[in-house]
């Protein structure tokens with residue numbers, strides 16, 4: 001329900017506007033002075049202000065109203081202020097509109113005209129908010145994904161479980177190794193939920209410092225800190241009543257964990273530099289490839305936050321335990337990359353199929369996708385051989401292989417990608433340990449990994 005703030009020093013006028021506005025379906029709050037109005041707008045959600053222009057006795061110039069319009073617009077540039085005065089002159093109306101008022105109404109007002117003006121200004125505000133949100137959302141939301149493919153019984157079971165859970169409002173924690181497609185499954189949940197028409201906002205926690213966390217998650221006001229040159233909407237605000245996907249949740253610092261826990265408990269937050277309390281209505285899906293029980297035991301992750309996030313916990317199985325996915329996914333990627341690079345259709349020779357089925361895929365579906373993308377440029381002829389795939393030898397028990405032979409034909413990017421994957425494999429998919437062993441910070445690790453996902 002929209003909230004309208006009435007600023008008028010007459011309690012009679014406040015009461016009669018309240019009566020009328022509530023009848024029109026709005027929530028109405030009244031204050032007696034511009035100072036109280038500013039205080040109220042700074043701390044509460046207000047959708048529109050009806051502002052008297054004169055407050056001190058015997059003044060009719062409208063100067064107090066003009067100052068109030070300026071201050072209100074400074075506080076919230078998108079807040080519509082409709083001016084109402086019994087001392088209307090053309091000059092004052094022009095001044096009010098050029099100062100930032102959205103409309104000018106003479107007292108005594110006509111109900112129909114007032115109702116129309118309010119409706120119009122609320123619609124304009126909504127359109128402006130949508131535009132601001134869409135612009136920022138476009139800058140930050142993850143690229144629309146291609147379809148999620150699941151052929152094996154294991155993956156099909158996970159999908160049907162998620163489809164059922166999607167209908168609830170429960171927070172869901174997705175676990176699983178790197179590259180199993182957790183962000184794809186998060187979008188799948190959103191698309192099958194009752195929130196599918198609202199936004200899906202994704203944030204990679206592994207890449208956020210504490211300072212960035214505040215800004216990205218809660219947003220900031222212009223001037224909140226050096227370099228804050230304009231207002232920024234936070235992920236909770238952008239997600240609104242949609243879905244907020246928090247990837248790599250185990251990598252949050254203790255400080256950021258405490259802040260996130262507070263929002264999840266209170267369902268309220270404030271942007272940096274603002275005292276306005278905002279409500280969190282988003283559903284949280286989080287994901288991690290880390291062992292959170294171990295992180296809790298080592299006091300690296302808060303148990304209370306874990307319980308807030310994992311109302312339900314679903315593990316996405318590694319590719320090596322879903323053998324029935326390997327060849328259909330490989331063919332799927334083959335078709336789409338041949339199309340993307342305008343190459344003639346290619347197929348997998350029997351030896352290549354067998355090699356893929358025997359391989360351990362420490363980097364899971366992401367790695368399979370990269371292998372297929374690379375082989376398109378390496379294959380001679382229309383059939384891809386096992387050799388073209390350039391897979392390292394695998395262990396017989398299908399566990400990921402630690403040894404990678406360095407092929408002298410690989411580019412520097414491919415050598416780095418191999419190094420990252422083999423280190424990940426060595427640490428059983430634990431990205432924090434893999435990063436540490438390479439002398440990299442967690443955020444540098446995630447930046448590198450996402451670079452190779454994008455190659």
Ligand SMILES: Nc1ncnc2c1ncn2[C@@H]1O[C@H](COP(=O)(O)OP(=O)(O)OP(=O)(O)O)[C@@H](O)[C@H]1O
Nearest residue numbers: 147148149177178179180181182183184289365366
């Ligand atoms: N079921 C699937 N169908 C099609 N593509 C998939 C599937 N699962 C994963 N992928 C591909 O694998 C890549 C990695 O997926 P994603 O980034 O969601 O993995 P992740 O589990 O979140 O990895 P990380 O833990 O490293 O963040 C995606 O870019 C996508 O191309």
